[in-house]
Amino acid sequence: MSTTFEKTPGWLDWYQGPTKPSLTLPVGAVDAHCHVFGPGDEFPYAPERKYTPCDASKDQLFALRDHLGFARNVIVQATCHGKDNRALVDALIASNGKARGVATVGVNITTEEIQALHDAGVRGVRFNFVKRLVDFMPKADLEAIAAKIAPFGWHIVIYFEAPDLPELWDFFTNLPTTVVVDHMGRPDVSKDVNGEEFELFVKLMREHSNIWSKLSCPERLSVTGPKALDSETRPYTDVAPFARRLMELFPERVLWGTDWPHPNLKDHMPDDGLLVEYIAQIAPTETERQQLLVDNPMRLYWPEEVA
Ligand SMILES: O=C(O)c1cc(C(=O)O)oc(=O)c1
Secondary structure: OOOOOOOOOOOOOOOOOOOOOOOOOOOEEEEEEEEOOOOOOOOOOOOOOOHHHHHHHHHHHHHHHHHHHOOEEEOOOOOOHEEEEEHHHHHHHHOOOEEEEOOHHHHHHHHHHHHHHHHHHEEEEEEEEEOOOOOOOHHHHHHHHHHHHHHOOEEEEEEHHHHHHHHHHHHHHHHOOOOEEEEEEEEEOOOOOOOOOHHHHHHHHHHHOOOOEEEEHHHHHHOOOOOOOOOOOOOOOOOOHHHHHHHHHOOOEEEEOOOOOOOOOOOOOOOHHHHHOOHHHHHOOOOHHHHHHHHHHHHHHHHHHHO
């Protein structure tokens, strides 16, 4: 563990010894949203970070991948590393082609630097609009970044909270690439799945065929639980209808990821094995799981392998 950095008070470390899921994942399944943290001694956390995590190394991520039955990872740059993508790039290279990445970059990034990230396996950039995680970049800078990465065939991952969607709508819908929304745009799941708030998100996807969504993070969104702990077989039943609705409406534009090592959870740390069981609630058929876990992420991250 890092000696240089002290974790944010109240930090919850990732779950040790996750159960082996009883749900068998399709061959070639991709965990399309996970992170590495440091280790801080090797890859220091960014000075501008809003939290200091526990370490969560690439080897620990790869061990989890194998244990849960995934074949590949998409590693998303965590905000605690800012625009310093070294830990991400190190993990991508060490994965031997089994991981691709989403980076965070600044407006001054050069074509050569984008090419170097591409060669390491990066296929997208992340734009973050969650105030507790980042200081916002000006929209003009984000548009300039979008224009620079688009020729590489990259996509843009956006992270925001549902109340902010109306104000961000025009910006999102004018982006020139495929756009992937993190965690279903963070709906308030105590509201109606067919109500005004989530309807706006459904409209965003319905009207814009370049917009995809990750059906991830029930553990962040759940209000009622039950939690993925203590042998629970149907965790996060309040979140499932939201993910289920997107799976049914947009089967070719949804992704799923563990979100390991689950930054900033305050309430509980899920057993990742039980989190995998949750997939059966949102994608009950084998055909759906094939789309969610294999066909869709492969088309986005490993297109050269898709016939
Ligand atoms: O909700 C969060 O706290 C969170 C944070 C990060 C990050 O710090 O990158 O990534 C996520 O996917 C979710």
